[in-house]
Amino acid sequence: MESIKVGLLGLGVVGGGTWSVLQRNAEEISRRAGRQIEVVQVAVRDVAKARAKVGDGIEITNDPALVVANPQVDIVVELIGGTTLARDLVLQAIHHGKHVVTANKALLATHGTEIFEAASAKGVMVAFEAAVAGGIPIIKAIREGLTANRIEWVAGIINGTTNYILTEMRTRSLSFEQALAQAQQLGYAEADPSSDVGGLDAAQKLTLLASMAFGIPVQLDRAYVEGITHVSDQDIHIADRLGYRIKLLGITRRRAEGIELRVHPTLVPAHSMLANVEDAMNAVLVNGDAVGQTLYYGKGAGEEPTASAVVADLVDVTRLHTADPEHRVPHLAFQPESMADIPVLPIEQVRCAQYLRMSVNDAPGVLAEVAQVLADSEISIGSMIQEPASDGVATLIFMTHQAQESNVAHAINKIESMSFMRSAVTRLRVESF
């Protein structure tokens, strides 16, 4: 059978990895796919550098518009990133009747609705396994593996950079700044780490997972996003003593009133599977009503792990290339005409257990006053510890039961206004799954 022809936009980390994997495993891949997958054209900024990598056999251009319009190309692989040029190129590729494979979570979390609609109208596929959790086939699991289930919630460690930083902070007693600097040295964090440590990268991925789990449109702007820059080594070590680890989780959950969609540092029980996902590894826990909890674990970034997902998408698209569009897996797991109109809840309506730490004057009655404020806000205390006082300042830590976030915010405001307070309240959320 004739080979399927691929046009590659970008030959950076993931593009280079995709090229390498397609070359190295060409035989293994075509034994599976039933035909060869052949890169016929590459668009890059630096043609000479690309030539050195891919050799003489294939066309190299610095104009990506040529690739998306190339009549020889069946599938366009978009690996240039960003949400402006990438959006134009993906829409042009679709317009020209090409299937698209992309690793671009920012693009799909922002312009997914437009892109998927254009693809459906044109009868082409947009595959994006590499956009979430790198080499872990989590999109396939949710879209195809768990179709029997009403999915109740998804919770994942979907940013390797922050997981590496939090692991180093705990195991080597580093500060956030020290761990970040080390992550940058090792190439786990970028020079501008804000999208990772601020939680945006995880929120983009979570937005896609939520759409596929619940059949709702992508709504990145509705996500609650809190990063790890304020997580202190003190909190990590207190959590450790309480039997918890702090992880940056993306959590999306179906409630009667709507969908929770939130990224924040979270205390999880130390013996749980998620707590033991260390270093730069990713893992996603999915709860379906029939299957219960399933977990998917692996490398969430890097040259070849991400390429593994890109190439798996190429094989899928190759298989379904000439099949009737109705036989394909819907982009967001549910048929476009069956998407649900469930609202995403603002953070104030989320319910979550809380870890609250505060410094107070070491005086009788203080604990009772704080406890009273919590009670007044309908926040039930699960446990409390008081750290030994020094210099007349005591540290109180409360672990609460599930409480409405608006009540928690109200209580924190009230507590912080009290005269015995010696610090702001540090608040982290707690999940036990």
Add this chain to the structure above:
Amino acid sequence: MESIKVGLLGLGVVGGGTWSVLQRNAEEISRRAGRQIEVVQVAVRDVAKARAKVGDGIEITNDPALVVANPQVDIVVELIGGTTLARDLVLQAIHHGKHVVTANKALLATHGTEIFEAASAKGVMVAFEAAVAGGIPIIKAIREGLTANRIEWVAGIINGTTNYILTEMRTRSLSFEQALAQAQQLGYAEADPSSDVGGLDAAQKLTLLASMAFGIPVQLDRAYVEGITHVSDQDIHIADRLGYRIKLLGITRRRAEGIELRVHPTLVPAHSMLANVEDAMNAVLVNGDAVGQTLYYGKGAGEEPTASAVVADLVDVTRLHTADPEHRVPHLAFQPESMADIPVLPIEQVRCAQYLRMSVNDAPGVLAEVAQVLADSEISIGSMIQEPASDGVATLIFMTHQAQESNVAHAINKIESMSFMRSAVTRLRVESF
């Protein structure tokens, strides 16, 4: 679009679960699949009992041959188990042009080659996600999610009964017999537990995983199978002190000389992901050359977890029902004409690290003699501990580096023939992945 019509053979644990999930999540499932999945006929032994479960709307028969020949039926779901009647019915269903979904690992591990050939010749699909690791979509992950990779090895906890027994032995200091009795009381083990505790069930599943990982025919008769009946609480506690847990693993690995295919109790480092898979849970670790290690975790048995996999297969088959057979995923991951002729290695050619425990006379020179035998057999010792002697008997425990199994067997024979020995040598294998 018209509904797809399903004929159900068996309405026991998994059949009943499949029925329940299809009813309860009918809307969610058809929003994904794009059409309704409708059970139109059920074959059972006890028609009245089935009628009580499924109500009046559908046909019930006690003759499964009617279902596999029913012109109205598009997909036959085989959930009666066994390898005789089930084989006949599956082959008949294929003969009548029906697609087949089955949870029957024994059938496929034994007659897979015949069944897949018949299906390919007839242009129908045989889907079997439920046959390995219950609700975990591990077959989908290997066949579709990791197609970019040359898979190097697969190692899994794929029998929940034995994992439950080993967990109870460790955490509650029970003997094998006590833990088994408890597993039987709780319904985790059958009245005749031999297929589970003897390792056959895991070997059937591993055989299927190996075929899909490496593109080799199913060869259950070549698998090395060792169960957990000889695992003592003493070894579990010694392993614990050495920083290991004992798990029944199915391991298949590609080596230059051939494929390792083996099920046996295995010491794994206590901090590893597999070591922390407890109770009746399953997990499969897959190593691909591009993606590295990925892990898939969840419930490997039970009514609804298994039904989750059966129904996911129904959705997949529904989607590809009218598609050209060439677009479908090959039964064993690789195109039938591209299967590899790599030999399965006999256990003697496997290389593995070892845990060796023996009771010896507490006399000078004994340790040196044992060490000499190991050295003569090219077995390198990683560490050794000697338990305090009592009544003149000392216990020696050796942890070896990787060694050829034939050498290990030879050394054990030689050691056991020595006059200072007070017990047989207990041997367990060690893997660190």
